[in-house]
Every structure is written in C-alpha cells, then in structure tokens.
Amino acid sequence: xxxxxxxxxxxxxxxxxxxxxxxxxxxxxxxxxxxxxxxxxxxxxxxxxxxxxxxxxxxxxxxxxxxxxxxxxxxxxxxxxxxxxxxxxxxxxxxxxxxxxxxxxxxxxxxxxxxxxxxxxxxxxxxxxxxxxxxxxxxxxxxxxxxxxxxxxxxxxxxxxxxxxxxxxxxxxxxxxxxxxxxxxxxxxxxxxxxxxxxxxxxxxxxxxxxxxxxxxxxxxxxxxxxxxxxxxxxxxxxxxxxxxxxxxxxxxxxxxxxxxxxxxxxxxxxxxxxxxxxxxxxxxxxxxxxxxxxxxxxxxxxxxxxxxxxxxxxxxxxxxxxxxxxxxxxxxxxxxxxxxxxxxxxxxxxxxxxxxxxxxxxxxxxxxxxxxxxxxxxxxxxxxxxxxxxxxxxxxxxxxxxxxxxxxxxxxxxxxxxxxxxxxxxxxxxxxxxxxxxxxxxxxxxxxxxxxxxxxxxxxxxxxxxxxxxxxxxxxxxxxxxxxxxxxxxxxxxxxxxxxxxxxxxxxxxxxxxxxxxxxxxxxxxxxxxxxxxxxxxxxxxxxxxxxxxxxxxxxxxxxxxxxxxxxxxxxxxxxxxxxxxxxxxxxxxxxxxxxxxxxxxxxxxxxxxxxxxxxxxxxxxxxxxxxxxxxxxxxxxxxxxxxxxxxx
Numbered sequence: 016x017x018x019x020x021x022x023x024x025x026x027x028x029x030x031x032x033x034x035x036x037x038x039x040x041x042x043x044x045x046x047x048x049x050x051x052x053x054x055x056x057x058x059x060x061x062x063x064x065x066x067x068x069x070x071x072x073x074x075x076x077x078x079x080x081x082x083x084x085x086x087x088x089x090x091x092x093x094x095x096x097x098x099x100x101x102x103x104x105x106x107x108x109x110x111x112x113x114x115x116x117x118x119x120x121x122x123x124x125x126x127x128x129x130x131x132x133x134x135x136x137x138x139x140x141x142x143x144x145x146x147x148x149x150x151x152x153x154x155x156x157x158x159x160x161x162x163x164x165x166x167x168x169x170x171x172x173x174x175x176x177x178x179x180x181x182x183x184x185x186x187x188x189x190x191x192x193x194x195x196x197x198x199x200x201x202x203x204x205x206x207x208x209x210x211x212x213x214x215x216x217x218x219x220x221x222x223x224x225x226x227x228x229x230x231x232x233x234x235x236x237x238x239x240x241x242x243x244x245x246x247x248x249x250x251x252x253x254x255x256x257x258x259x260x261x262x263x264x265x266x267x268x269x270x271x272x273x274x275x276x277x278x279x280x281x282x283x284x285x286x287x288x289x290x291x292x293x294x295x296x297x298x299x300x301x302x303x304x305x306x307x308x309x310x311x312x313x314x315x316x317x318x319x320x321x322x323x324x325x326x327x328x329x330x331x332x333x334x335x336x337x338x339x340x341x342x343x344x345x346x347x348x349x350x351x352x353x354x355x356x357x358x359x360x361x362x363x364x365x366x367x368x369x370x371x372x373x374x375x376x377x378x379x380x381x382x383x384x385x386x387x388x389x390x391x392x393x394x395x396x397x398x399x400x401x402x403x404x405x406x407x408x409x410x411x412x413x414x415x416x417x418x419x420x421x422x423x424x425x426x427x428x429x430x431x432x433x434x435x436x437x438x439x440x441x442x443x444x445x446x447x448x449x450x451x452x453x454x455x456x457x458x459x460x461x462x463x464x465x466x467x468x469x470x471x472x473x474x475x476x477x478x479x480x481x482x483x484x485x486x487x488x489x490x491x492x493x494x495x496x497x498x499x500x501x502x503x504x505x506x507x508x509x510x511x512x513x514x515x516x517x518x519x520x521x522x523x524x525x526x527x528x529x530x531x532x533x534x535x536x537x538x539x540x541x542x543x544x545x546x547x548x549x550x551x552x553x554x555x556x557x558x559x560x561x562x563x564x565x566x567x568x569x570x571x572x573x574x575x576x577x578x579x580x581x582x583x584x585x586x587x588x589x590x591x592x593x594x595x596x597x598x599x600x601x602x603x604x605x606x607x608x609x610x611x612x613x614x615x616x617x618x619x620x621x622x623x624x625x626x627x628x629x630x631x632x633x634x635x636x637x638x639x640x641x642x643x644x645x646x647x648x649x650x651x652x653x654x655x656x657x658x659x660x661x662x663x664x665x
Contacts, residue, residue: 043067043347043355044307048132048182048265062160062180064396065169065357066347071434072404074426074441076472076489080159089621089635091205093151093181099579100161101536101552104599106572106646107149109233110653112243112273115149119163120491121532121558121573122176131181132265134294134313137173139365140337144450150271150288155209155222155249157184164491165443165470168392168408168424175445175468183249186211186220197660203228219252234276235651241274260299267292279649286321305349313341329377335369358393367451384455387415402430417448417465440473453499453524460512460523467496484541491534498528530570532558551580568608572647576600593621604648615644634659
C-alpha cells in the first residue's frame with residue numbers, strides 16, 4: 016500500500032495556486048440530490064465531487080442515466096437499470112424483493128455506497144453492512160449516477176467499489192402530474208402516480224407506487240410461486256427563504272413483502288421489509304455566490320422480519336433493525352476561476368439489533384450494537400492549464416472502535432481537441448471498519464481488523480463523426496488486505512472463537528482474505544443515422560483471492576465477462592423500438608471454483624408510441640428467447656414475459 020505517497024500527492028494538488036480571486040466567480044452547487052434542470056443532462060456530474068461539474072472535468076469513471084434513459088428502459092427495479100452500466104453485476108436468490116447484492120468491478124456488495132437523494136442506504140443490521148437492492152423499485156427516480164472505483168475521500172470509508180447515487184424527480188412546471196400503469200406476465204401490475212409544482216418560493220413533489228406479482232418459485236426446482244408486493248412513497252419540498260438561502264425536506268419510504276423458499280425446497284416462508292429515508296437541510300450562499308454551504312441531517316431506518324407459518328408456536332424466524340443518523344456540513348468555495356474547493360464534516364451514528372428465534376429458543380434476546388464515526392474531508396479542483404483538471408483530496412475519520420485513519424484520493428482529466436478527446440486517471444484509498452453485524456451479532460467477532468484498499472484506473476474517451484460516435488476504454492485495478500469473510504466452525508474444532516462461553520456456534524466473521532481485481536471497460540455509442548442509435552459496453556474483470564488455499568481462484572458470483580448492447584430505431588410515425596441484449600459469463604458458486612454457474616445471454620424487445628403530447632403507450636418482451644439461467648445456484652429467475660403499459664402527464 017502506498018498511502019504515504021498518495022497523501023503527499025493529494026496535498027500537493029491542494030496547494031496549486033492560480034490567479035487572484037475573481038469576485039464574480041460562483042461556487043458549484045453542493046447538493047447531490049439535484050436541482051431543477053441542473054442535473055437533467057448527461058454532461059453534468061454531481062456525485063464525483065459532491066458538486067455539479069461538467070463531465071469532461073471529472074477524472075473518475077462515471078455513467079449517467081438520465082430521465083429519458085430510465086423511461087426508455089421500461090425497467091421496474093433499480094437493479095435492471097444498474098446492470099445495464101459497465102462493470103455492474105448482481106446476484107439474487109429469487110425474484111423481485113429477494114436479497115440482492117450488487118458488485119462494481121468485482122468488489123463486494125458492502126464495498127459500494129448507495130445513496131438516494133443524498134442519504135446513504137446501507138443497512139447497519141445487514142450481514143456485512145451492505146445495501147440489499149431487492150426492494151428498490153424505479154418509483155419516482157429520475158436520474159442515476161454510477162461512480163466506479165475508490166471514492167472514500169468524499170463518501171466515506173465504505174465507498175471502495177464505487178458509489179451509486181439515485182435522485183428522485185423534481186417538478187419542472189408550476190403544476191404537473193403524471194400517472195402510469197402496466198401489467199403482464201405472472202399477474203404483474205405496477206402503478207405509479209405523482210404531482211408537484213414550482214412556485215415563487217416553494218418547490219414540491221409527491222409520488223407513490225404499488226407493485227404486485229405472483230412471481231415464480233425462488234427455489235429453481237420448486238413448483239409453488241413466490242409472490243411479491245411493494246408500496247412506495249416519496250416526497251420532497253424546498254422553501255426559498257430568500258435568493259441566498261433555502262430549507263428542504265426529502266423522504267422516501269417503501270414496504271415490501273416477499274415470499275421465499277427454504278434451502279432447496281418449496282416453503283411458505285415470507286419476509287417483510289420497511290425502509291424509511293429522511294433528509295432535512297439548510298442551504299445558504301455567502302460572498303455573492305462564491306461560497307455555497309449546506310447543513311444537513313440524514314436518517315435511515317430499515318426493519319426486517321421473516322416468518323415461517325408452519326412453525327405455529329413461534330412463526331417469527333428473524334427480526335432485525337438498523338438505523339443510521341448522519342449530521343453533516345458541506346461547503347464549496349471558488350478561490351478563482353481556475354480553483355474550487357469542497358470541504359466538510361460529518362458525524363455518523365449507527366445502531367443495530369438482530370435475533371433469530373427458533374423452536375428451541377422462541378424468544379431470544381436481541382444482539383445489539385452501536386458505533387460512531389466522525390469525519391472531516393477536503394478536496395481541491397484546479398485547472399492549471401486550459402483543459403487539464405486536477406483533483407486531490409484527503410479524509411480523516413475517527414472511528415469509535417478503530418481509531419483515527421486518513422485517506423487520500425487524486426484524479427486528473429485532460430480535455431483535448433475541443434473536448435473530442437478526454438484522458439482520465441484516478442487513484443483512491445479505502446479503509447473499512449467491520450460492520451455492526453460482523454462485530455456484535457451471534458456470529459460477531461470483536462477482534463476483527465479493518466479492511467484496507469488501494470485502487471486506480473486510467474482511460475481515454477474519443478468522439479468521432481461530428482460527435483455522433485463515442486468510444487472509451489478504461490483499465491482498472493484494486494488490491495485489498497484483511498477482507499472479512501464468514502468462517503465456518505466444524506464440530507471438532509478447538510478454535511476458542513467457535514465456542515464463546517462454551518457454546519458451539521456455526522461460525523464467525525474473520526479476516527481471512529487478500530483479494531485483487533483488475534480489468535478493462537469498453538464503452539461505445541453511435542448515432543448511425545438520424546433514426547438509428549446503438550449503445551454498448553463490455554467489461555472484463557479478473558477478481559480473485561490472493562491468499563490462502565484458494566489463491567488465484569475467482570471470487571464467487573463475479574463474472575469475468577459482462578456485455579450490454581442495444582439498438583433503437585425511431586420510426587417516422589413516432590414509434591420507437593429497441594432490441595437489447597445482456598451477456599453474463601460463467602461464475603462460481605464456491606471459493607474453490609469447483610461449482611460452476613453457467614453464463615447466459617438475455618434479449619429484451621421494447622416499443623413505445625406517443626399517442627399525443629400527454630399520452631404514451633409502451634410494451635416489452637423480457638427474456639424473449641426464454642433463456643434458462645441462474646445468478647445463484649439453485650435459485651430461480653424469470654422466464655419470458657410480456658408487459659404492456661400506459662403513461663400520462665398533465
């Protein structure tokens with residue numbers, strides 16, 4: 016690990032000086048949850064620097080899904096959208112609503128920070144603190160930014176694989192409403208509606224959704240269907256106190272109920288998940304717009320319960336709750352027309368409780384835990400010569416249990432040939448303290464060490480044919496030390512951690528792995544004619560163990576090969592048709608790489624037709640060739656399915 020060298024490099028960048036301060040220079044916007052019009056474009060990025068920046072000034076690898084792209088995809092779950100982007104794969108033990116893990120560039124699910132409207136969604140009570148994306152439907156999401164690579168300086172020590180930032184819609188008119196509904200295979204229905212408006216002082220929007228499906232068997236060999244229902248609500252309000260200050264509140268809530276199966280057998284078991292996200296903040300500008308400030312409070316509450324109706328005496332089999340409270344200040348200051356800075360402080364407090372009632376212990380006590388992290392960070396972005404943007408930053412964290420740590424990050428973006436060529440490079444460090452479940456659950460181990468990471472990438476982007484075509488290539492690498500995995504205890508073990516207090520347990524969390532990942536991302540898009548466009552991406556990733564008996568073996572459920580391609584034709588009559596394909600290479604279901612999960616290719620067909628300016632009909636055929644596939648061995652996936660929907664706006 017070359018931490019001292021990186022911290023020195025980042026510090027050097029922060030000391031770059033430019034011309035005398037320009038009094039009319041404006042600081043970039045600091046709110047990652049978007050502003051009307053400000054983040055509706057694909058050439059503006061918010062997540063990379065926690066402030067609005069042109070994409071050609073961003074040194075990190077980022078993919079942006081705009082409102083139009085989200086609508087055109089006809090996706091119902093956020094996972095369907097995310098896996099269309101480079102280097103993102105997933106595993107899920109059943110249908111929508113089932114436990115779902117996301118992997119960016121081969122990193123673990125808990126190594127990705129997921130945000131919605133600027134609030135972290137990671138659940139402190141989940142097995143390793145990662146976010147379960149199974150209940151995350153598209154709802155009122157209008158924009159997604161996927162930032163790949165280490166991003167711990169601005170987003171905290173957990174942002175090792177990347178950051179996914181989901182932003183709900185803001186109104187664009189004085190008053191507007193929308194409603195959409197679709198139905199199709201497996202008795203699936205999805206209804207969404209919302210309304211909002213922009214006034215002289217008040218901007219507001221409220222939206223709701225309901226999703227239901229009979230589903231399919233979560234156990235691949237099962238016969239009974241496992242249904243899923245989800246109700247969602249989102250709301251946001253911003254009140255302008257004066258031209259330089261505003262207050263706002265945002266909230267997202269969902270309640271899901273998912274049926275699931277037992278191990279390799281049908282079962283009547285089901286689970287309920289309630290997720291609440293709340294943000295409140297004060298935004299104010301000083302020095303004629305050169306210094307933007309934000310004071311915010313974010314809160315997440317995830318409650319989960321699993322039930323087995325066949326257990327009459329105690330049907331409850333799992334009960335967990337995780338809460339996260341975060342107080343934060345962020346500032347953006349424009350030193351001059353060539354140098355801007357972002358800086359802030361955060362105070363985070365997380366709590367967890369979890370228990371697993373059984374027939375032998377129907378009412379066990381909760382395992383509980385709490386932890387606090389205080390952080391400060393700073394980042395400088397400078398343009399020493401025209402077209403060259405250098406960014407460097409430092410973060411210092413003070414963890415209740417793991418003490419103080421400092422991390423660095425640096426990146427560069429060089430825009431050439433009037434922006435037709437962009438060269439990017441970034442380097443970042445990561446430090447992840449063990450999560451609450453790893454420390455304090457029934458499988459906890461309070462002797463765990465923190466995980467440590469270094470990652471870098473370098474790439475180039477080129478535009479052709481009058482900017483009608485674009486290709487990019489990026490190579491990346493990540494090294495990890497002390498990664499935490501679950502260690503199984505045998506009945507004959509003499510390991511004292513397998514028998515705490517003299518009681519045998521199934522296993523515990525242990526620092527047992529070094530891992531490494533390296534790969535290549537290729538992205539292309541072309542407007543072949545005025546009506547035909549083609550976009551695609553390919554990712555090759557070698558993510559493997561680097562220690563122990565499985566050194567050199569591929570990490571479980573991480574494919575080496577990923578590819579997406581879609582072609583869209585806009586017919587003269589207004590009809591829009593798309594053919595989209597996704598290929599996922601083979602994976603392994605165990606660390607020894609002896610159990611193979613075969614690769615697969617899925618083809619979707621989509622069409623939409625605007626009846627008039629306010630009404631659109633759309634439809635799709637998912638998995639058109641009825642491909643049989645699995646993301647986790649012996650867990651079911653959906654077959655061919657047709658869906659038809661209608662969108663209306665007023």
